[in-house]
Amino acid sequence: MIIENTINDFRRELLNLGYSNTVVNNYPKYAQNILDYIKETPQKITDYHIKNYYEYLKTKPNQKRKGTISQSHIYSQLLAIKLYFEYLERTRTIKRNPYNLKIKQTTKNERIVFTQEEIKILYKNAQNNIEKIILHLCYGCGLRRTEVELLTIKDINFEQKLLFVRKGKGKKRRVIPLTEAIVKDLKDYFTETQTIRKETQESFLININGSKMKGDNVYDLFKKLLKRTQNIEHENYCLHSLRHSIATHLLENEMSIEMVRDFLGHSQLVSTQIYTRINFLKTKLHQ
Template identity: 75%
Template sequence: MDDTINDFRRELLNLGYSKTVVDNYPKYAQKLLEYTKETALKITDQHIKNHYQYLKTKPSRTTKKTISESHIYSQLLAIKLYFDYLERTKYIKQNPYTLRIKQATKKERIIFTQEEIQLLYKNTQNLEEKTILHLCYGCGLRRNEVELLNLKDVNFEQKLLFIRKGKGKKRRVIPLTEAIVKDLKEYCINIETIRKETQESFLINIQSNPIKGNTIYKTFKKVLQRTQSLKPENYCLHSLRHSIATHLLENEMSIEMVRDFLGHNQLGTTQIYTRINFLKTKLQQ
């Protein structure tokens, strides 16, 4: 791997980008270098344009269809940030990135109703599945926040969950309901015999290794597929986070409190996570 890729990764980490960005953006930049078989110093705007054309025809490893516009946009954004970094640090004299690509319009995310959330809980088959629902819906955590959650981050006595390094290195404290505390406690007791003394991760598998984000996503999908009244293709794990935001507003929580619960910096970001029509009604009151 090109040394500049490792430097770029450290830069993203120091700037407080999310774990997903830190893990993936250097890989996207590396893919450009591999595709062109050139070093960063020799990349031209034509190389980047050729790579863009290639991405538009590249099949996804999972769906076998061409990768989505939003995924292409993410890869191009990574490449742009990579060359912006190289230009800023004087590694290159001129930035070769000249593409102007508009971000793909995102479809309005379908959220679960409160009744549908109850159906999901009824279709869980073990404590691990229920715990993942509690963390992603009941606590509104992002997937990487669930993955990085440690035992010390959950205070059962005070009924609080601590996110010590969220998106943008933002910290927040999440209150836990009695039901969530009871189930999380039971989960911890249930896996106590397989947990190694040195293992601090909250979610672990039978080998006492941390449960990774992809496994968390697949577990959610299994529960979703058992819930026959719901179409799995309409939902993703992040739908749970959108859903809890809307449900909290429906239950009269202020939008400022929902913002703090989700760990957003801007109120406008929180608005995206809610039903727009409902939100407009609340703001007009």
Template identity: 55%
Template structure:
């Protein structure tokens, strides 16, 4: 089955899925096969339903509670996509996946207030922490977009930041304000003698990984006492704040790089915001 899993991973890459999906979905399928203890041609809907029940009861390693609805959905979706791929490429005759997956409730939690955002900025002790806030909050970038950002993706003169390969291989241009532009300029000047093209780098002056980026952010959270917040919550927060300050939902959609307006509309449910 290793060849089929590898081929499935290549299929996800070809279709333009983000690195998280490309790396995790094949692993989720492998976890299922280990659970089922059966060869792929003999897998049936009973195995899949049993695994769904197992996931819904499985405790989370980090939170101590059961796995989140969204995480269970992601694992089952990975299995569904893989069996769909195997059927399409004639590796199996029929697709055993019969579950009707419902997307988890669109719910945005842990939105930071503008005062909390300012507290985070006030506690930055190194440049990297401030750059992470600028990228994920000020520019609304996803973590994968931030770590993929290169120095030449920022045009200081025109005050623009270019995302050249966002989610779904989408490109977008983000205007940056005067404060962020000035800080970016200072940060870039501090790295003018380095050959590394990445904007964010680690201690070895190589491209910073997503885990290292999150570690910098966690250190900042400890200093402020703010809890239960991830880097993605910064993106949720800037979307909410922009809508609160009367930016149109279409403009926020373009700012975040959403494909569908319905995705952006999640944020209009927060603080009883009215649809624009």
């Protein structure tokens, strides 16, 4: 019970500090995982235990694809453990923080983007409205997976052709203009799902049982579409590639970097400038 309380308190701490929903939901789980693995109370965990757990993570199988979990996922778990023990030390639940690993975050791979022609192929291969809606939201609107999951019916104004992101990364809000085609498909999807949608269900995307569609469900649907699409090497792409792609394509179509920043909801212009490099590299490649 004491351990459970520290995990719940840690979750509230992350929430109060303004961390994203992804961090608030996952980091307490990662902290719980090491406690379950070591089978000791936080007060009895040593640096040896943490190093041993790190070695275990490097061999842990990936449940979604072949091989072990990624280095970035390991880094996220270790960061969660570090923050958890820092919290325990700060609240004097433990006398000394046992975490002393010094592991650098892995360098992120170059962002892989679809060409504009490949995006057209994806739309052409969409077999139903939900697959097309995922492309609209993640590519046409540049939403993150979490933002798609949190999207509600009230966030879409069909008359004014606007989509509101009220809970973006870092609690940043933004408004996205919608094209006529996207508005039509969003309306059609909403109409189609009315028969299974529960009255209290505010989420825009829902599963066949009328419940809220989770981010993992969105990702799985996209991967099925991608795998079914010929002439695209699906292994290198992920759902977030759609967001990278729209940013690159907007710059290719001469939208200003400041407007692309606002469209994506970046807090800093430097986060958007990576796409100017991608655009430059693509231009050089085709010269």
